[in-house]
Amino acid sequence: MIDKIKEHISEVEKFTADTKDAIEAFRIKYLGKKGLLNEFFAEFKNVPNDQKKEFGQTINTLKINATEKVNLLKEALESKTEEAGKYGDLTRPGEAMALGARHPISIVKNQIIDIFSRIGFNVSEGPEIEDDWHNFTALNLPEYHPARDMQDTFFIQTDPDILLRTHTSSVQVRYMENNKPPIRTISPGRVYRNEAISARSHCFFHQVEGLYIDKDVSFADLKQTLQFFTTELFGKSKIRLRPSYFPFTEPSAEVDVYWGLETETDYKMTKGTGWLEIMGCGMVDPNVLENCGIDSKEYSGFAFGMGIDRIALLLHQISDIRLLSENDVRFLEQFKSTL
Incomplete structure (x- = not known):
């Protein structure tokens, strides 16, 4: 079970997304009410006593990494959206600069x-x-x-x-x-x-x-x-x-x-x-x-x-x-x- 959780940790680190829907799906998969983290926490009672400490630490690592990944992806997407809103379509032809006039x-x-x-x-x-x-x-x-x-x-x-x-x-x-x-x-x-x-x-x-x-x-x-x-x-x-x-x-x-x-x-x-x-x-x-x-x-x-x-x-x-x-x-x- 611990090895399975570590595989998910590696998957979280590699995950990337550039849409709001993809980020939300990732969040639900790991952090939702029916997400993997809750499933792993439910298995905690079945883990042998000598493995409980390592098992708990591994689950916490997965939770922290998944939460940070979601926050980072959201910030990157918001920044990209703000830049597009500020500058508009960057592929659009530029507008001619208004010329001043001599007095x-x-x-x-x-x-x-x-x-x-x-x-x-x-x-x-x-x-x-x-x-x-x-x-x-x-x-x-x-x-x-x-x-x-x-x-x-x-x-x-x-x-x-x-x-x-x-x-x-x-x-x-x-x-x-x-x-x-x-x-x-x-x-x-x-x-x-x-x-x-x-x-x-x-x-x-x-x-x-x-x-x-x-x-x-x-x-x-x-x-x-x-x-x-x-x-x-x-x-x-x-x-x-x-x-x-x-x-x-x-x-x-x-x-x-x-x-x-x-x-x-x-x-x-x-x-x-x-x-x-x-x-x-x-x-x-x-x-x-x-x-x-x-x-x-x-x-x-x-x-x-x-x-x-x-x-x-x-x-x-x-x-x-x-x-x-x-x-x-x-x-x-x-x-x-x-x-």
Whole structure:
């Protein structure tokens, strides 16, 4: 009888199953009310006294092994079921990953960087929290200068000398302080001004400002650079420069591109003139060069600056600037196919 029980122990160790029914049948065979274990326990009274100890130990071994085998098989089956439920049919063809979309600001900024990189401009960056020297004073805007009122500034209350930059010209100042001419750089970034938020303006927006300093740089160089840029970005080759005023350039000008009057939208954007203002520019004021440690008698240069947000509105026919900062997925999904 003991040898028979040992045979069952060996059978239990070898047993395997991958269905719930097979495991249940195995459990009933050994552990059920009419199972083999109960039959062996019933035979205990007929075993000679000198064999009772070994007989009892062998039966217990069979019971323990059968119970553990059932538990292990159930756990393995449950784990397999959970994995199938989690991942589904692993032989099914995979689903294509959803593509993200570039933000229209990033799209336009990358286009501008690409255009200027083709004519030798590198990219420079600087802090958004700036000091008075780099944001104003070095740019020919000393304290109490009335032109400071052109930009309603966010100052840090704990330190009136610290502020949120109002333009990326501060990056140009830092670049001139740390680099010797020739300098040819553009400075994209976010800027802040205390303006009322509406469909056409915001308290923060994005700019790209450019700077070129070398010997014998002229206004003609500036115009040709801007002509190349507007043709590449807008596909419009007709521009005009109108006299204007900026504290850090002299002479200064506003740049208009001829957009045309082909649609009703064109009439609205250009107010019926066909011309659209896109940026400001001018020759770098000698005082700015001297403030940054550059000899204004030996070097000259030009600078320009434009709002990325306004250009994005224009190129993508977006009616409200606030859409650019609301992170509405429905709005952003429209740009999935745009590089």
